[in-house]
Structures are given as structure tokens and as C-alpha cells.
Amino acid sequence: MPVISAPQAFNEDDLYVDLEGVFEHPLFLKCEGFNFAGSIKLKAATEMVEAAERDGLLTPGSVLVESSSGNLGVALSMIAANKGYRFLCVTDTRCNLATRKMMEALGGEVHVITEPHPVSGFLGARIDHVRALCASDDRYVWLNQYTNRSNALAHYRRTAPAVARQFPDLDVLFVGAGTTGTLMGCARYFRERHRPVRIVAVDTVGSVTFGGAPGRRMIPGLGTSRRPPLLEESRVDDVVRVPEADTIRACHRLARRGFLFGGSTGTVVSGAMEWLARREGRELTAVAIAPDLGERYLDTVYQSTWVEDLYGEDVLESRALAVASRAA
Known part of the structure; x- marks a missing residue:
């Protein structure tokens, strides 16, 4: 059993959730919230x-x-x-x-x-x-997480190798884009090993990270109002932009199956499902990184009044993700 004297010494790095039974598309979700800080x-x-x-x-x-x-x-x-x-x-x-x-x-x-x-x-x-x-x-x-190379280095050294160990035949990796530290660290790792892994960045609508128009963003975590200095777009194969209403739908759909994840995870899952829906029929080994868990979002993403006030009363009425209809 692990015995630690510092909280940062413990981090569960090899837990994945198979989401095919929830969203109909094969996707393994790498859970990064099981440590004393609760996130990646x-x-x-x-x-x-x-x-x-x-x-x-x-x-x-x-x-x-x-x-x-x-x-x-x-x-x-x-x-x-x-x-x-x-x-x-x-x-x-x-x-x-x-x-x-x-x-x-x-x-x-x-x-x-x-x-x-x-x-x-x-x-x-x-x-x-x-x-x-x-x-x-x-x-x-x-420390300046926005320019600090150690931000990306952490995921080059730990996150990406952990995925590679568990999925030697990985085809596509979905990573949320905030400071882009996780994204750049993982992308660099797979590029340097000449592995044919497609790196898909998931951003939120209203973020300017990949040149999108600035707009209202109420869910903290992903997206930026200025271009991240760490970002090297040449390392990214595709970008999916997710409206926050779809983030909320994904979070609630996961919760209805007993998985309480945070807003950043909902965005990544929604973006991954939209991307995979466009490639129906192709057998792909796909992994998405879930940065956080949902307890800190109980007063926002999982609070019906907050959701309805910001996104409308019908945002949660659909049982299927809106991205499914958009991708059809």
C-alpha cells in the first residue's frame, strides 16, 4: 500500500473509464482528478x-x-x-x-x-x-503557468508516457486547451517518438486560443482571452470548439451514469464525441484526458437555476448531446 508524507506524492495515473456505453462511441477517459488536489x-x-x-x-x-x-x-x-x-x-x-x-x-x-x-x-x-x-x-x-516550460514538461514526462503504456496502439488523443501545458507536453511526447497519434485540441467557444472570436465564458478551466505563449499550433492536428451548453449536457449525461466530472472534462468529452461522430464506421483507439472531478461544480454546472439562468430553460431537456445532431 502507498505510504506518503507529502500530499503531492500521491497521484492515480492509470485509471480510465470506458465511455462507449454512455455515448455510443468508443472512448477511454483518463481520469486525472484522483489526488489530493483533485485535478491534473x-x-x-x-x-x-x-x-x-x-x-x-x-x-x-x-x-x-x-x-x-x-x-x-x-x-x-x-x-x-x-x-x-x-x-x-x-x-x-x-x-x-x-x-x-x-x-x-x-x-x-x-x-x-x-x-x-x-x-x-x-x-x-x-x-x-x-x-x-x-x-x-x-x-x-x-511561477507564471502561462509561459513556464515546466508546465508542459510535467505532461511530457508523466501524462503522455502513462497513456502510451496503457494504449500502445493509440490512434487519437483528445486534450483540453487552457494554458496548453497538457496539450503541448503530450503532443511533443508523441511527435518525438514518431508515433502516428492524432492530437486533437478541445477548446471552448468564446476562447481566442486558436483564433476564435472572443465571447462570454462562464465555466472556468479551458479557453483563454489571449493566445497562450506555450502554444505551438504545428503540433496539433485538429481543433474542436465546444459551446458551454454542450459542456453542461455532457457533464449531466455522465452524472446520470454515476460519473461526476468537472466542467473541463465535460468540454473534452463533448468535443471528442463530436470528432468521433464525424468518423462513424472507423475503428479507432481513442483516449481523452479528464482534467477534473465534479464536486467543485455543484453550485454551477450541476445547479439547475445557475444553468437555466445562463443557458436557457431547455438546455438540459435533450437526452442526447447536441453535438450528435450537429455531426449527423
Whole structure:
């Protein structure tokens, strides 16, 4: 049995859910939420903190500061508590209340940005706030998940090899695009090994990551209001953009079968099903990465009043994903 002394030392890396019985298309969902931080962001957080320590950027008395929509903030709160650092997370009003409370329970401080930048949205406003904090006190250390190569390196070293071990005949891998750390780390791993694995990025409608028009995005996690510096589009074979209403439908459909996943996972699953529906009849070994679980979304994605107020009363009436009809 595992015996650990640091919470970041445990992460279940080999759990998959077979979704064919739920969505009619064969897809294996790699579950990344079974660790003490509750999401895939634990890998990036651990890699970035350890690199900063090796480089001498983090020392006793340092205060970690990061911009996060939630999951990375929780992971850094946990690691900071374990290692004895202070941590300050800069987030915005879309961050789930449960996530904010979790960061505070772990000893983190949370600053909530309430006004978006006129051009670069909430993300730009959050980054401006982080920069102002760092300029005000040299104890602040910003790991900067948006440009930090250790973000992608974590998935090059861990996530992609874990998938390759379990699925040596993998045909297609679906990865959600936020900072694009997971996406770039996995894409680089498979490209360097000259394996014929198709890398499909899943983005949310309203994100500008792949050149889409900016728009309202209420579910934290995937999508950006400015192009991610880590992104190298040449490593991506296809992009699927998912409306948030379809994200919600996918989450609820999974929940009706007993699987409570987070909003980012709902987006990835919805995008994967749309892509697979266009290739009906082809036998493909397909894997999608599920970044998070659903407990932190009980007051949003799984709360009927919140859903109906933002997306309309009929958003959950259909028993089938809207993407099925769009792809037909």
C-alpha cells in the first residue's frame, strides 16, 4: 500500500473509464482528478515548484503568487502548505466558490478580480494584478503557468508516457486547451517518438486560443482571452470548439451514469464525441484526458437555476448531446 508524507506524492495515473456505453462511441477517459488536489494541475504545480526551488527562485520567506481560474490554485495551495510557503492566488468571479474555500482552507490567500481588462478580459486583469504585486514586494515569486516550460514538461514526462503504456496502439488523443501545458507536453511526447497519434485540441467557444472570436465564458478551466505563449499550433492536428451548453449536457449525461466530472472534462468529452461522430464506421483507439472531478461544480454546472439562468430553460431537456445532431 502507498505510504506518503507529502500530499503531492500521491497521484492515480492509470485509471480510465470506458465511455462507449454512455455515448455510443468508443472512448477511454483518463481520469486525472484522483489526488489530493483533485485535478491534473497537481502535475504542473509540482514540476514548477520543484524547478523554482532547484533554480534558487524559491527560498524560505518567499510568497508564491499565481493567476488561476481555480484548479492550479488549489494544487499550489496544497504544495505551499506542505512546504511552508505562503501562497496568494489571483482569480476572478468565475472561480467556483468551493474552489476558493478550498484554497483558503489550505492556508492560501485569494484575490478575486471583478472587472475584466477591456481587451484581454479577466485573464489580462489577473495578470496585471500579479505583476503589480510582484513589483510591490520582492518576496513574491510568480511561477507564471502561462509561459513556464515546466508546465508542459510535467505532461511530457508523466501524462503522455502513462497513456502510451496503457494504449500502445493509440490512434487519437483528445486534450483540453487552457494554458496548453497538457496539450503541448503530450503532443511533443508523441511527435518525438514518431508515433502516428492524432492530437486533437478541445477548446471552448468564446476562447481566442486558436483564433476564435472572443465571447462570454462562464465555466472556468479551458479557453483563454489571449493566445497562450506555450502554444505551438504545428503540433496539433485538429481543433474542436465546444459551446458551454454542450459542456453542461455532457457533464449531466455522465452524472446520470454515476460519473461526476468537472466542467473541463465535460468540454473534452463533448468535443471528442463530436470528432468521433464525424468518423462513424472507423475503428479507432481513442483516449481523452479528464482534467477534473465534479464536486467543485455543484453550485454551477450541476445547479439547475445557475444553468437555466445562463443557458436557457431547455438546455438540459435533450437526452442526447447536441453535438450528435450537429455531426449527423
